[in-house]
Amino acid sequence: MSAPDMVIAARESHTLRIAPPIGWWDLNLGELWQSRELVYFFVWRDIKIRYKQTAIGAAWAVLQPFLAMVVFTLFFGKLAHIPSGGIPYPVFYYSALLPWLYFAASLQAATNTIVENQRVITKVYFPRLALPISSVLSGLVDFGVGFLLFLVMMVYYGIRPGVPLLLFPVFLLLAVLTALGVGLWFSAMNAIYRDVRYVVPFLVQFWLFASPVAYSSSLVPVKWRWLYGLNPMAGVIEGFRWSLAGQGMSPGRMMLVSTAIVLLLVVTGLIYFQKMETTVADVV
Amino acid sequence: MTDAVIRAESIGKRYRVGERERYVALRDVLANAIKFRGRAKKQSRDFVWAVREVSFDVKRGEVVGLIGRNGAGKTTLLKLLARITRPTSGWAEIHGRIGSLLEVGTGFHPELTGRENIFLSGAILGMSRAEIRRKYDEIVAFAEVERFIDTPLKHFSSGMQMRLAFAVAAHLEPEILLVDEVLAVGDLAFQKKCLGKMQEVSQSGRTIIFVSHQMNQIRRLCERVIWLDAGEIRQSGAAQAVVGSYEATTMGGTDPFVQSGAGGCFRRWEISGEGGEANVLRDGLKPLILKFTVRTDEPILRGHFGVHVRNHDNVLVASWGFDDVFVELGTQQLLVYLPFLPLRPGLYRIFCSLYNDGNNLNGGRLLEVWDAVPCLAIESPPLSHSQDAWAGLFNISAELKVDSFAESRV
Numbered sequence: 001m002s003a004p005d006m007v008i009a010a011r012e013s014h015t016l017r018i019a020p021p022i023g024w025w026d027l028n029l030g031e032l033w034q035s036r037e038l039v040y041f042f043v044w045r046d047i048k049i050r051y052k053q054t055a056i057g058a059a060w061a062v063l064q065p066f067l068a069m070v071v072f073t074l075f076f077g078k079l080a081h082i083p084s085g086g087i088p089y090p091v092f093y094y095s096a097l098l099p100w101l102y103f104a105a106s107l108q109a110a111t112n113t114i115v116e117n118q119r120v121i122t123k124v125y126f127p128r129l130a131l132p133i134s135s136v137l138s139g140l141v142d143f144g145v146g147f148l149l150f151l152v153m154m155v156y157y158g159i160r161p162g163v164p165l166l167l168f169p170v171f172l173l174l175a176v177l178t179a180l181g182v183g184l185w186f187s188a189m190n191a192i193y194r195d196v197r198y199v200v201p202f203l204v205q206f207w208l209f210a211s212p213v214a215y216s217s218s219l220v221p222v223k224w225r226w227l228y229g230l231n232p233m234a235g236v237i238e239g240f241r242w243s244l245a246g247q248g249m250s251p252g253r254m255m256l257v258s259t260a261i262v263l264l265l266v267v268t269g270l271i272y273f274q275k276m277e278t279t280v281a282d283v284v
Numbered sequence: 285m286t287d288a289v290i291r292a293e294s295i296g297k298r299y300r301v302g303e304r305e306r307y308v309a310l311r312d313v314l315a316n317a318i319k320f321r322g323r324a325k326k327q328s329r330d331f332v333w334a335v336r337e338v339s340f341d342v343k344r345g346e347v348v349g350l351i352g353r354n355g356a357g358k359t360t361l362l363k364l365l366a367r368i369t370r371p372t373s374g375w376a377e378i379h380g381r382i383g384s385l386l387e388v389g390t391g392f393h394p395e396l397t398g399r400e401n402i403f404l405s406g407a408i409l410g411m412s413r414a415e416i417r418r419k420y421d422e423i424v425a426f427a428e429v430e431r432f433i434d435t436p437l438k439h440f441s442s443g444m445q446m447r448l449a450f451a452v453a454a455h456l457e458p459e460i461l462l463v464d465e466v467l468a469v470g471d472l473a474f475q476k477k478c479l480g481k482m483q484e485v486s487q488s489g490r491t492i493i494f495v496s497h498q499m500n501q502i503r504r505l506c507e508r509v510i511w512l513d514a515g516e517i518r519q520s521g522a523a524q525a526v527v528g529s530y531e532a533t534t535m536g537g538t539d540p541f542v543q544s545g546a547g548g549c550f551r552r553w554e555i556s557g558e559g560g561e562a563n564v565l566r567d568g569l570k571p572l573i574l575k576f577t578v579r580t581d582e583p584i585l586r587g588h589f590g591v592h593v594r595n596h597d598n599v600l601v602a603s604w605g606f607d608d609v610f611v612e613l614g615t616q617q618l619l620v621y622l623p624f625l626p627l628r629p630g631l632y633r634i635f636c637s638l639y640n641d642g643n644n645l646n647g648g649r650l651l652e653v654w655d656a657v658p659c660l661a662i663e664s665p666p667l668s669h670s671q672d673a674w675a676g677l678f679n680i681s682a683e684l685k686v687d688s689f690a691e692s693r694v
Contacts, residue, residue, distance in 0.1 A: 016382070018295070018367060019375040041407040045393065045400075052395050123386045124408055125367040281369040282299065 021278040027270060032127045042134035046109070047141050061145035065101050069094040076214045085216055087245045088157050095244045096213045096237045098146055099175045103233060104204045106139035106176075110183025111200050114191040114280060121281055128277045129270075132187045136179045150244070161246035171239035174262060178232045181265030188269075188276035192283060212237050217254065229257030232265065288379075289460055289491050290342040290365065295374035296515075297335045297360050334360040336515040337374070342460075342493065344380075347486045349506035349523060350495045351530055357515040358495045362386065362462045365493065380491070383410050383458030389449035394438035398429055398448055401437050405452045419455045426481075427451035454481045460491045479504070499527050503564075524562050528658020531631055547651035548580040548638055551615070555660075559625070568627055568664040568679055574620040576636055580651075584611040587651075588643035591620055593660065594633045601627060601677050607643055628668060628679040632660040 051057045069090055076082045077089035084092040110132040114121065117131055154161070190196040208214075211233040220228045228234050235258025335357040342348050350358045363369045365376060366384035391408035392401050402423055406416040416423075424430055427448040429440070437445060463482075482505060486492050496502050502509060502523060509526035511519045519526050554562055559570035574591065587610070592603035604620065611618070634656040642648030667681040668674075 016367070016378040017375060018364060018371060018378065020372055021370050037413050038407050040413075041404055045396070045404055048400065049393060049395050120391050120408060122363075122368060123390045124384055124410075126408065126410070278370045281363065 021275075027129075027274050028127065032129050032133075035127050035130055038126055039130045039134045039137065042130060043138040043141070046134065046138040050138075058145055061142040062149050064142075065094060065097045065146045066149060068097050068101065072097065072214060082215050083218070085218060087241070088159075091153055091157055091159060091245050092216075092241065093213075094150055094153060095241045098143060098150060099171075099236050099240045100208065100211065100213045100233065101146070102139050102143040102175060103179050103236070104208070105142065106136045106179035107183050107186065107204060108200060109135035109139065110179065111186040111190050111197055114187045114276075115194070115197070128280060129273065132180065132183045132273070135187075136176055136183055139179065140176070154244075159244075159246055161244055164243040164246065166243075167239070168243040171236060171243055174232070174239065174259060175236045177262045177266055178236055181232075181262055181269045184266070184269030184273040188273040191276055191280050207231075207233065210234075216241075225254050226257050229254035230261055232258040232262045234258060235262075287344045288341040289344045290340075290376065290378050290493070292338060292340050292365070292376040293374055294337045294339050295335065295361075295364060295371050295376050296333055296337055297357075297364055297369065298331050298333050298372040300330055300332075333372075333515050335364065335371075335512075338512075338515075338517055339374075340510060340517065340520060342491055344491055345486075345489045346508060347492045347494065347506045349502040349509040349527075350493060350512065351497075351499070351502060351509055351527065352512035352518075356512040358512055359386070359464055360515075361512065362464050362493065362495060366462050378460065380459035381410075382460040382462065383456045384462040384464075385409070385453045385456070386462070386464040388446055388453065390453075392437060392445070392449060395436055397436055398424075398433040398440065401448065402452055405449065406455075409453065409456055410458065411456065415457075423448075423451045423455050426454060426477075450478055454478065454485075458490070460493075461485065462493050464495045465497065499531060502527055525658065528563055528661075531661070532633070532655070532657045532659045547582050547640060547649070548578055548584070548611075549652050550636055550638070550654035550656070551577040551579055553577065553634065553636075553656050560663075563658040563661055565625060565660065565662045565664065568625045568662060569681075570624065572622050572625060574622065574634075576618040576620070576656075577615065578611070578618055578638065579615045580611055580613055582640065583613045584609060584638070584640050584651075586641060587611060588637070588639035588648050589618055590635075590637040590639075590643075592635050593627070594635065595627070595677070596631055599677070601632070605643070625662070626664075626678050626680045627662050628675050628677060629662050629664055629666055632662060634660050 051060075054060060056063070072093040073089040077084065077093065087095075113131040113135045114128070121128065153159075186196060186200055190200075210231055212219075217225065217228060217234055217238050235255045239255060338357075338361060350361065352358050360369070362384065363386070364371050365378065366382065366386070368384070368386075389405065391405045393404065396404060402420060403413070403416050406423075407413065411419075424433055427444075427450070429444050429448050432440060432444065437448075440448070479501065482492070482494075486505065492505075494502070494505055506523045508521065509523045509530075510517055511526050511530050519529060553574065553576045555565055555572055556575055557570065557572035559568060559572035560566045565572065576591075586608050588605060588607050589609045590603070590605045593601050595601050602625070609618075635653060636656060637644075637653045638651045639648035640651055644650070662679075664679050666675070667679050668676055
């Protein structure tokens with residue numbers, strides 16, 4: 001946005017028109033940008049509160065993926081001998097569990113966020129999108145802490161990621177967008193239909209098995225792999241493994257399909273969320 | 285462009301009955317979709333208009349009061365203007381940064397400290413981080429909670445929480461502020477402080493829309509008042525007039541006998557003299573004049589003019605009758621001179637009656653009985669017993685002296 005554009009936007013934001021909702025695209029992204037500090041405060045609040053009453057505080061962020069990694073390594077690796085493409089099992093699993101646990105936690109948080117914040121929603125206006133966005137972002141803090149352990153593991157196992165590491169931020173962004181896209185749908189649905197929150201844990205469980213966490217997507221026949229990419233987490237997880245562990249296969253075509261699906265989810269999620277937003281203060 | 289900062293044009297909000305009580309379960313929706321497929325749309329009786337066809341303008345710097353019974357749509361109207369909920373019909377235009385204060389402590393979290401809550405609540409109410417940081421010390425000082433500022437909010441007393449919450453809200457600086465009945469809480473001293481702060485805000489040229497059930501607050505703060513009744517504007521105009529007629533209709537008691545006949549009618553009344561003005565009596569111990577304006581369609585010869593005053597319990601507390609009254613044809617003023625009217629503070633109804641050719645006992649003809657609008661508001665400083673139940677009807681100062689028995693015999 002050029003400088004004169006911004007001046008116009010700022011001036012326009014001072015005249016506000018309140019009217020019945022019409023059309024299907026009513027999203028005010030400029031306003032969302034203006035409330036970025038609010039997003040920051042929501043993230044900050046979520047994190048503060050999450051660790052304020054726990055005995056070991058932020059250590060949970062490491063313990064959770066670490067214990068999951070141990071279990072997966074023991075049962076799927078050592079017992080079931082799932083092929084890992086030459087990557088040490090702990091690295092193979094940890095690099096997949098990081099994005100998966102991030103996704104699962106963010107999705108649950110986003111699903112509940114509208115209902116949990118109903119008091120605020122019915123008392124003051126702010127762009128409601130700030131809520132699911134901050135749920136998804138606050139998960140990144142846990143992710144960051146968990147990632148520190150991965151750095152230790154990389155040193156321990158002598159993993160030297162190559163050029164693919166440069167693509168890691170892209171995969172991380174894709175993980176965030178996946179959580180956001182699905183989160184938008186579920187947070188809006190949960191605001192209207194309260195039983196959605198009971199559905200989500202089941203969904204997350206099934207989704208785990210449908211994603212290449214416990215196994216590698218190389219088990220999926222090549223000609224079906226693009227179809228497998230319809231599960232956006234498949235692309236994300238394989239992308240993580242590939243860019244972090246420095247081995248395995250590049251996600252390629254599967255990745256493209258996943259990216260397309262994610263973008264579709266985000267756009268439709270925004271539309272659906274914004275439709276819900278116009279009535280949310282009346283129903284929550 | 286006019287200088288109207290808020291302009292609402294037949295704005296309305298319709299709710300489905302029961303919508304707020306119950307949420308839908310996906311299960312029910314699916315079941316209903318199968319059961320009622322092809323059924324006609326919901327019937328209109330399932331809907332209720334919380335706000336209907338409301339139009340008004342608010343000018344820059346104006347302080348507008350919103351009054352009405354519970355459920356009249358005051359809060360819904362504020363929510364529409366605050367964008368918390370969207371209108372079903374009509375539109376409104378708002379020029380300027382708008383902030384709303386519908387409850388005290390929006391966004392407060394018990395686990396966070398006072399300091400953290402100031403930032404969080406401030407941000408949710410629309411302040412930027414820099415703004416909060418700038419006003420932080422002022423907020424803490426206003427709330428009088430310096431010592432506890434790093435303690436989690438859950439350890440605050442409810443009074444302290446309230447003070448902190450209002451302190452944050454009071455330091456909001458939007459150009460337009462919507463306030464819903466938030467001053468009804470807190471102790472009296474703090475309420476006074478808040479009221480002072482609000483007055484300060486309104487004098488700084490900001491526009492305020494203020495909902496309250498406290499008519500004295502409304503009288504003190506607002507220039508203009510909008511009275512909502514069942515979602516629609518019943519009356520809108522100068523604060524005194526609207527509050528007056530609102531109070532007149534909400535006062536308890538049944539009409540003893542209100543009758544409007546041919547021959548004459550009362551137009552208005554007011555207080556003048558040292559004790560008060562308009563319909564407000566500020567000092568009941570000072571002389572006052574009750575001025576009634578009456579329009580007569582026939583000359584009144586040997587007529588009767590009666591005035592009586594009833595309190596909120598409909599008890600007749602004072603009454604005067606004047607016989608052999610002569611009033612010329614046309615619009616005239618009847619002045620009732622009183623040395624004092626020492627009634628306890630509160631709202632009173634005044635009834636006036638006018639007879640021609642005699643009074644009610646000797647065959648006089650009743651021209652009109654008027655339930656005077658606005659009602660009489662007595663705002664004398666309370667002088668009698670401090671407990672309502674023992675305050676009695678009168679408001680007369682008294683002093684106590686204790687003498688020893690021996691001395692008093694001398």
